[in-house]
Structure formats: structure tokens, C-alpha cells
Amino acid sequence: xxxxxSQWSRFLNSFSRFDWVDIGIAVLIFLIFLVxxxxxxxxxxxxxxxxxxxxxxxxxxxxxxxxERPLRWFWVIIGTYLALLYLPFFGVTAEFVxxxxxxFIIALIGWGIFNYFSEYSNPFEKVAEKTDIDEDSxxxxxxxxxxxxxxxxxxxVAILSVWEIEVGAFVAGLGVAGLAFSLAAQDTIANFFGGxxxxxxxxxxxxxxxxxxxxxxxxxxxxxxxxxxxxxxxxIVTVPxxxxxxxxxxxxxxxxxxxxxxxxxxxxxxxNEKITKAVEGIEKMLREHSGVHPDVIMVNxxxxxxxxxxxxxxxxxxxxxxxxxxxxxxxxxxKILEILKENGVVIALPSRQLYVPHSDEIKVEANHNKQMxxxxx
Numbered sequence: 001x002x003x004x005x006s007q008w009s010r011f012l013n014s015f016s017r018f019d020w021v022d023i024g025i026a027v028l029i030f031l032i033f034l035v036x037x038x039x040x041x042x043x044x045x046x047x048x049x050x051x052x053x054x055x056x057x058x059x060x061x062x063x064x065x066x067x068e069r070p071l072r073w074f075w076v077i078i079g080t081y082l083a084l085l086y087l088p089f090f091g092v093t094a095e096f097v098x099x100x101x102x103x104f105i106i107a108l109i110g111w112g113i114f115n116y117f118s119e120y121s122n123p124f125e126k127v128a129e130k131t132d133i134d135e136d137s138x139x140x141x142x143x144x145x146x147x148x149x150x151x152x153x154x155x156x157v158a159i160l161s162v163w164e165i166e167v168g169a170f171v172a173g174l175g176v177a178g179l180a181f182s183l184a185a186q187d188t189i190a191n192f193f194g195g196x197x198x199x200x201x202x203x204x205x206x207x208x209x210x211x212x213x214x215x216x217x218x219x220x221x222x223x224x225x226x227x228x229x230x231x232x233x234x235x236i237v238t239v240p241x242x243x244x245x246x247x248x249x250x251x252x253x254x255x256x257x258x259x260x261x262x263x264x265x266x267x268x269x270x271x272n273e274k275i276t277k278a279v280e281g282i283e284k285m286l287r288e289h290s291g292v293h294p295d296v297i298m299v300n301x302x303x304x305x306x307x308x309x310x311x312x313x314x315x316x317x318x319x320x321x322x323x324x325x326x327x328x329x330x331x332x333x334x335k336i337l338e339i340l341k342e343n344g345v346v347i348a349l350p351s352r353q354l355y356v357p358h359s360d361e362i363k364v365e366a367n368h369n370k371q372m373x374x375x376x377x
Contacts, residue, residue: 011093018087026083033079041072066116070108077104102162110155117147142199145224187242191225194241198222208253215239257293257316258325264336265308265348274343275301279311281339286315289335291328293318308348 015023045068052061081101089097199222204210208219210229217231226238264282266275283299286292293316303310313336317328340347 011089011096014087014089014093022087026086029086030079030083033075033082037072037075037079040075045071063112063116066118067112069115070112073104074108077101077108099162103159106155106158106162110151110158114148114151114155117144117151142195142222187240188225190242191240194243194245195222195224195227197245198227198241203249204251204253208251211250211252212239212244212247214243214247252320255320257295257318258320259314259316260329260332261312261314263303264311264313265305266311267346267348268307268309270309270345274345275309275311277343278340278345281343282311282313282336285335285339286332289328289332291317291319291324292332307351 045064049061049064052064055061081097084097085094198204204219206219206221210216210219215229215231215237217229217237220228220230220236222228222241224241226240227244229237229239231237266278279299279301283297286297286299287294296314296316298312298314300312301309302312315332317325319325319328
């Protein structure tokens, strides 16, 4: 660090001994490259990009778009470098200028590659097309973030090598710092690996309706630390990945059909013939209904309850959309009421029957008790 500071001081002090003519020519060189930058970005780059978009391969246009801003800065850096190169620096200072130039070039290349490996870039689009990964999968954004992090690390290491900084010591320092960080951030690391488990096993995707013991709603996003879920009250709940990975997850969006099951209560005085006709009529109606899935339909007289007879009704709707499901359920309920009315069947209400004996029965019971007492005495 001290050597770098010393070189930087010599670099700044060198300007005090330069001739004003040399400085003026250096500034002129820099301004010429600024003009080149303007011409390139406004005209040449747009022409090249337009031609690249017409090409059958999209990779060229994607690369050009990723390196658009780095290319703009390239003209500034090359202009600065040539302007400084014109000035009569001493050997050590000239090497310092070379190192600065290499640093900026490496940074620009890393910047362009970083932009290229975004989650919507060409490589990941091709991977998604050739595999069964859907466009809402969280795997692509996750891999993109890992690659971009690797690009940043490689760029930093390359820059350190330019300045002859010992990379081995730097990596060893990172190892010690990583150990300290892992001890201090165990929850964060657990959340990270929980995110890895969620992404690799793919129990849900963005936009899915899921339910866990802690939250229910639609998946908005997943990051390295947490998953964002929008609840049905339109609020965002952020759940740590470690919590979500260790909970049972019900993915309601994976339903191919939606279940309806309930018990229909009939009064005890309903004749057997009417019960049979009602059961047959309800089953026939469900099998002919356009919104009911035909695979599993069950309508049976199954229960003797405390205050009613139980008719078990079990079927599935073809749709899984909540609003359409409710419309099908409403329509079938109305038709069940019509069938019960046609057959003269009455729905039982929750009730309790109280038996009160007549006065004659009370007298007989009292005489019986008196006789028993006389007999015992």
C-alpha cells in the first residue's frame, strides 16, 4: 500500500515539470478521443448493432448490448492513456501509468461480461429452451447471480495481479475472514443453503399458490436469503429460506382438478324410497354436469347421525381457478336443492328431540315405585 501511495505521489508531481505545450497536446489528444467516442456511440455503434440484430445468431447482438456502456468508457480511457503516454514520464512512473491503464481495461471487460451473464441473457435463454426449465423457474436467476459473483471475484483477482499484490495471501485472508463471517452469520448461511434446496428441488415456481404452516399466498421472488410471498390480503411476507426449506409445502397451483366434498343432512322421517331417488338423481346430475370431472363421483347414504341421516357427496371440478370453482359449486348446490324438492326430501336442521311422558304414564310409574317400597319393607 505504501509503494502504491509513493508511485501515485510521483505521478502527480511529474506534472509540475512538464512543458505547457506538452500538456496542451496531451489535452488535445484526450479531446479528440472524446469526439471519437461521440461519433462511435451515436452513429457507428448503432449501425453495428442494427446489422447484428439482423444476423441469424443472437449472440453478437447480445454481446454488443452487454458491452455498450463499457465501450463508451473505453474511448475515455484509451484517450487518457494515449494523452499520458505522450507526456515524458520517467520509467517507474510510465510503468505506473501502464498499470492504471491495464486496471481500467480489465475492469471494463469484467463489467461487460457481468452484464452479459444476466438472468435474461442469451446463454440462459438457450439453456431454458433446451431443457425442461420453464421461464418462471428460479434456477436461472440463481445461476446467473452465482456466475456474476464469480466474474466479480475473477476481475478483482486479475486487477490485484496487475499491481503485483500476492493473491495467495489475499485468498488466505479471505479464508480467515470467511471463517469469522460464517460463525457470525450462521442464520444467513442456513438461509442461503435453504435457497439452494428450494431451487434445486423446485417445490414451487414464481407465481405459484403455496401454503405452509407459517404462510399462504403467491410466490413473488426468491433471493439468497429469503422468499417473498404475497398473501391474499395483498401484503408481502418475507420468509427465511431455512424456515421454508424445513416446512411441509402444499403447492395448490399443481392441482389438475379441485375437490368438493360435504355431507347432506336429511331428516330421520325420510322414507327409504325418497332417499334412494335423491341419491340417484344427485349422482346423475353430477355425471352430466359440464364443470364436474367424471373420474371420481361418489354419492352414498353412509351415516346415521344424532339428529339426521348423512348423504356423502364427493366429486372434483375440472377447473382449479378459485372463482370458476365457486361458480361450479354454486350451480351444483342449486341443482341438488331442486332434486331434493322434486323428491319431497327435507334437509335436517341441527336439533335435539326431548321426550316428555304423559300424566297417565307418570301415575303408573309412581304406583310401581310405591309397590316396590312396600315389598322391600
